[in-house]
Amino acid sequence: MRRGVKLASIAVVILVAVAAAGWLALHARDPSDFAEGARVDLANYQGPNPTGVPPVLTGADLVTRGQYLTRAADCVACHTAPGGKPFVGGRAFKLPFGTLYSTNITPDVESGIGRWGDEDFVRALHEGIRKDGEHLYPAFPYPSYALLTRSDVLAIKAYLFGLKPVRNVPPANDLSFPFNQRYLMVFWNLLFNPDQRFRPNTNQTPEWNRGAYLAEALGHCGDCHTPRNLLQGLSSNRKFAGTVIEGWKAYNITPDPAWGIGDWSDSQLADYLSTGHAPGRSSAAGPMGEAVDDSLRFLVKEDISALTAYLKSVPPIDDGKDIAAVRTPTAQIAAAKPSNPASNGPTLGLHTFEGACVSCHSFDGGGTVWAHAALAGNRSVNDPEAVNLTQVLFQGAHLHTPDGPVFMPTFGEGYSDAEIAAVANYLTGRFGTSASAVTPDGVAKRRQGN
Numbered sequence: 001m002r003r004g005v006k007l008a009s010i011a012v013v014i015l016v017a018v019a020a021a022g023w024l025a026l027h028a029r030d031p032s033d034f035a036e037g038a039r040v041d042l043a044n045y046q047g048p049n050p051t052g053v054p055p056v057l058t059g060a061d062l063v064t065r066g067q068y069l070t071r072a073a074d075c076v077a078c079h080t081a082p083g084g085k086p087f088v089g090g091r092a093f094k095l096p097f098g099t100l101y102s103t104n105i106t107p108d109v110e111s112g113i114g115r116w117g118d119e120d121f122v123r124a125l126h127e128g129i130r131k132d133g134e135h136l137y138p139a140f141p142y143p144s145y146a147l148l149t150r151s152d153v154l155a156i157k158a159y160l161f162g163l164k165p166v167r168n169v170p171p172a173n174d175l176s177f178p179f180n181q182r183y184l185m186v187f188w189n190l191l192f193n194p195d196q197r198f199r200p201n202t203n204q205t206p207e208w209n210r211g212a213y214l215a216e217a218l219g220h221c222g223d224c225h226t227p228r229n230l231l232q233g234l235s236s237n238r239k240f241a242g243t244v245i246e247g248w249k250a251y252n253i254t255p256d257p258a259w260g261i262g263d264w265s266d267s268q269l270a271d272y273l274s275t276g277h278a279p280g281r282s283s284a285a286g287p288m289g290e291a292v293d294d295s296l297r298f299l300v301k302e303d304i305s306a307l308t309a310y311l312k313s314v315p316p317i318d319d320g321k322d323i324a325a326v327r328t329p330t331a332q333i334a335a336a337k338p339s340n341p342a343s344n345g346p347t348l349g350l351h352t353f354e355g356a357c358v359s360c361h362s363f364d365g366g367g368t369v370w371a372h373a374a375l376a377g378n379r380s381v382n383d384p385e386a387v388n389l390t391q392v393l394f395q396g397a398h399l400h401t402p403d404g405p406v407f408m409p410t411f412g413e414g415y416s417d418a419e420i421a422a423v424a425n426y427l428t429g430r431f432g433t434s435a436s437a438v439t440p441d442g443v444a445k446r447r448q449g450n
Contacts, residue, residue: 030199031147031216034239034315037203042149045200050209051149051217054300066159069152072218072303073145074295075160077287078102081170087163088112090170093139094246094449098175100139108165121157122150127195128185135185137173138192138232144220147198147213192233211310214303219295221311224250224287241317242325247449248286249387251326251379256316259325269308274299276399276406280377281329285397285408286388293399326383329433349426352419356411357427365431372399372406375431386424386436390446393420417443 030039042051052058053065070076079102081090089104107114113121113131120131128142129135136142145153178184189195198217200209215221226234227243235241240260242252255262261269268278276284276292284292296304319325360373365381367373375381380388394412398405411420417440424443429435 030196031144031222031239032201032212035201035204035208035313037201039199039201041199042197045202047200047202047209048206050200050206050213051198052152052155054303056300062155062158063162066155066157066162068298069218070156070159071295071298072214073156074219074291075105075156077290077294078140079105085166085168087160088166088168088170090168092171095139095175097179098173100137100173100175101170102140103170104166104168105160106163106166106168107161108167111167111169112165113160114165116157118154118157122153125153125156128189128193135182135189137182137185138188141220141223143193143234144217144223146193146195147217149197152218188231188233191231205309207306207309208313210303211306211308214299214307215310219291219307221253224291225253238317240311240314241319244387246287247387247446248288248391249326249383250287251282252317252319252328253311254314254317255312256318256328258327259319260316260328261311262316263328266305266308266312269311270301270304273307274301274304275401277372277401279371279374282377282379283372283374283397284399285380285392286395289397289399297400326379327433329377329379329382347422347426348419349422349424352415352423353426356415357423360408370401370403370406372401373408375427378431381428381432383428383432384434384436386428386438387446389424389427389436390420390438390443393424394447412447417441417447 042049053060053068057065057068076086078091078093079087079089081088081092081102084090087104087106089102091102093100093102104112106112109115116124116131123129124131124136125142125145125148127146128138128140173180198213201212204212222234222240224245225240225242227238227241229235240253243250252260254260257263264272264278264281268281272278272282272284273292273296275297276289299307360367360369361375362368362373365374365376367375380386380392383389392408393415394410396410397408400406415423420443421438421440424438425436
């Protein structure tokens with residue numbers, strides 16, 4: 001009897017220890033707890049208010065302030081289906097356990113949020129619970145939006161309720177069991193949504209605190225750039241280390257000089273965030289291109305500077321042991337590697353480049369029409385797997401820049417898997433550090449979203 005009690009006690013202790021270790025390893029922490037200093041409630045902070053809109057807009061009406069915050073939060077990207085009307089929902093998010101569709105957030109009273117009151121809206125953004133009491137899934141980044149102040153949430157609501165109501169019922173979610181059981185989000189939230197507001201750090205500068213609010217609360221950068229753990233929460237010890245999202249690589253944006261943005265100048269990073277292009281560094285496409293086009297380009301210069309300061313302060317992460325990681329290329333690569341068709345013989349990759357690419361990108365990779373078309377030094381051609389390179393060939397790219405729109409057409413339908421593979425390998429070999437080895441079968445899988 002005593003032996004049984006003793007064994008049971010040991011088992012309980014082990015289970016408690018395992019549970020505690022799991023909690024410490026998985027539970028959400030303050031996203032800026034890497035920085036030294038005391039955090040205080042916003043009401044007790046003595047510095048300039050890091051939340052809300054920038055000073056130039058503090059005297060604007062509620063809807064105008066809400067528009068700025070809605071853009072900073074990039075709501076339109078997720079709540080707009082490709083080719084669809086803004087904010088009416090229906091965008092598909094393919095997950096390992098099924099497909100989610102974004103909701104209609106126009107003020108339509110039947111299919112949108114027209115019947116939602118202030119408390120309904122605040123509860124959705126802070127707690128992930130919609131008007132009918134059902135739990136939302138964290139594809140909607142409410143763990144980040146929980147950091148928003150109530151006044152900022154209500155300003156966003158005011159802007160959305162000023163939009164034209166559009167009736168649109170998105171497709172029903174298609175999730176496998178048990179992920180289709182919304183009540184299970186109660187337990188997920190215990191781990192990953194502490195439901196706390198942003199708390200400034202008294203040891204950091206006002207610019208840093210503003211950048212933290214923009215990156216962690218509004219911009220929710222970690223939702224794309226931080227890997228997720230087994231329970232689909234953000235991995236705290238891999239903050240901004242990069243991951244794959246919607247078939248694209250979201251690169252390491254920690255200040256590691258070899259694998260992140262540590263070797264970028266502040267002006268290069270600011271240019272990239274505000275225009276989608278940093279000379280000799282990279283050009284945005286895919287989800288990051290959307291983030292620039294729909295959100296970041298609307299931020300004032302001071303907010304871009306604050307974001308830059310904050311991103312440069314996070315702990316650097318060295319991805320040298322990850323063979324799938326993308327090393328940050330040396331800035332301003334002088335020239336492409338030589339290509340001599342006469343001596344090497346014609347290749348499919350070279351012919352495809354000559355026929356489809358050279359008129360915009362040029363043989364030296366410098367770009368002929370737009371600086372955004374420069375390939376030398378671009379991260380996408382330094383990826384040993386050429387993931388983003390093949391995706392941009394499939395999907396093209398479009399950005400609004402201070403000099404006008406920049407457009408790259410799609411090539412997926414007009415070119416075979418073999419041609420896409422060949423030109424990707426040619427581009428990485430000519431303009432990157434080493435050639436990729438993409439196969440036609442690999443291209444076919446990426447074309448199908450695998």
